[in-house]
Amino acid sequence: MAISAIGARTKPYVKSLTINGKKVDRPVIRHDQIAEGAEIVFEMSDTIEQWGNDDDILANFASVTMLGKAFQDQTADSLDGGHGMGKRGDEL
DSSP, X not given: OEEEOTTTTTOOEEEEEEETTEEEOSSOOOHHHHTTOOEEEEEEESSOOSTTOSHHXXXXXXXXXXXXXXXXXXXXXXXXXXXXXXXXXXXX
């Protein structure tokens, strides 16, 4: 697998993404796209781009993030026997 993001040191925003020469329209890399090796190329920009920043995509990522947080909280509770202490000993 080869991953490149030419100019990323000075251009921190993703403008586009290709995997094995095929354009990727959403900021998601699926297992089947890279399972047998891949060339992943990020085109970078010095300004925020529309790619990966439309409202629908951002809403989906927000809901996935919230589900992940809920799962982590539930897992921490089950690991400490439901005593309200997280993995790091923080009170929940």
